Amino acid sequence: MRRHSLAPPSPDRLTVRPSDPADEPAALGLVNADRLPGQPPATPAMFADALAGRSRADADWWAELDPPVTVVAAGPGGAVHGIVSYALRPEDDTGLILWAHCGEQPSVARALIGQAVAAFAHRAVDAFHITSALTLGLECLPVRHRPATRAALVRAGFADGRRWRYLRRELPAPELPRVPALLVGPGPDGDPRKRQLTVRDERDGTVVAEALVGAHDGYGALWWIGVEEHARGRGLARPLLGSALATLADDLGATQVILLLDDDDTDATAQDIQDRTAAAALYDRAGFTEIDVLHAFTRPRTGPA
Incomplete structure (x- = not known):
């Protein structure tokens, strides 16, 4: 550098x-x-x-x-x-x-x-x-x-x-699947550069997964992505990630995206570490690379x- x-x-x-x-x-x-x-x-x-x-x-x-x-x-x-x-x-x-x-x-x-x-x-x-x-x-x-x-x-x-861990990849990401029925709205703080993504259960309308993305002058960030515990195992994480990256590229004009992956074991539970390991594998398969810690x-x- x-x-x-x-x-x-x-x-x-x-x-x-x-x-x-x-x-x-x-x-x-x-x-x-x-x-x-x-x-x-x-x-x-x-x-x-x-x-x-x-x-x-x-x-x-x-x-x-x-x-x-x-x-x-x-x-x-x-x-x-x-x-x-x-x-x-x-x-x-x-x-x-x-x-x-x-x-x-x-x-x-x-x-x-x-x-x-x-x-x-x-x-x-x-x-x-x-x-x-x-x-x-x-x-x-x-x-x-x-x-x-x-x-x-x-x-x-x-x-x-x-x-x-600071991770990055180029956009777009056409190889990733997307959520068929996705609700996209403004970010919770009213920032016009952010989008809130929500996936609801088809049966009862409850929220099963969410993501928050934002972009600034072509630089995108995945601020948050998560699947509710009761909805895990349905294969939602990868399509939601694909939809988040598509929103960044298609809606917010981002050409690259970064995310921060928690890497602090202080007070981490076994479930925290297991979730982090699964998230790291998801991002690795989706083409993210580690830039720094x-x-x-x-x-x-x-x-x-």
Whole structure:
């Protein structure tokens, strides 16, 4: 993946300062250098939302935060080598590192993470726990593509937890079957870029399966797909997946689709793991490939309460 081309200065020659509007082109370059396959390019509008602490995804969680603080790491000549945004959640007095980009230059990653940790003093800090406006549903850090950022977090005392597998495939998907009688409606939050898919039992009209999809500028996401427990074993999952991908391609104009598959065994039951295994097999047979694994990070409180 393309990385930022400027050679990183040594840590003692980096200046960490508040971001200003003139930093936008360099900052967007850093963000887009880290863009995963299946993610739309970040735009100035998306960047403005991220700076302001706005996001369609996880909107309720963003509303719990104080206004974000965004700083950049600049070299002696003023060139921007990295950017990080962080905010306090007053309800539980926890700091959050919201997003960060540094061209995966280790010295810059350490400077940015160190600045955020220092800003929160003794508080607990979560990193990459919620989705920013800069991505399409990318909640955590893609650790294969972002090794220097991951290393800087671990070095700063963060615990590394695996959360999701990030999967992608091209569209359309004409080889997949479709549900014959499918109800397609707007998304539950009223977002015009989303569609809710519902399958009802022919006998009594009860809901037996659902899916939620969305798209942005040709990039699609499968947000949710599920078959009710009492309806499993009827062969609904694969046709519903085919219908979801057809809706993305034919209705919403997507040319590719991503999905996140839960990969966190914390508190997982045997049934959870069995369901996850079945879902992984379904997506593998449907042509999805794994692009990365996504991790969230937590640093415990230090010092006095």
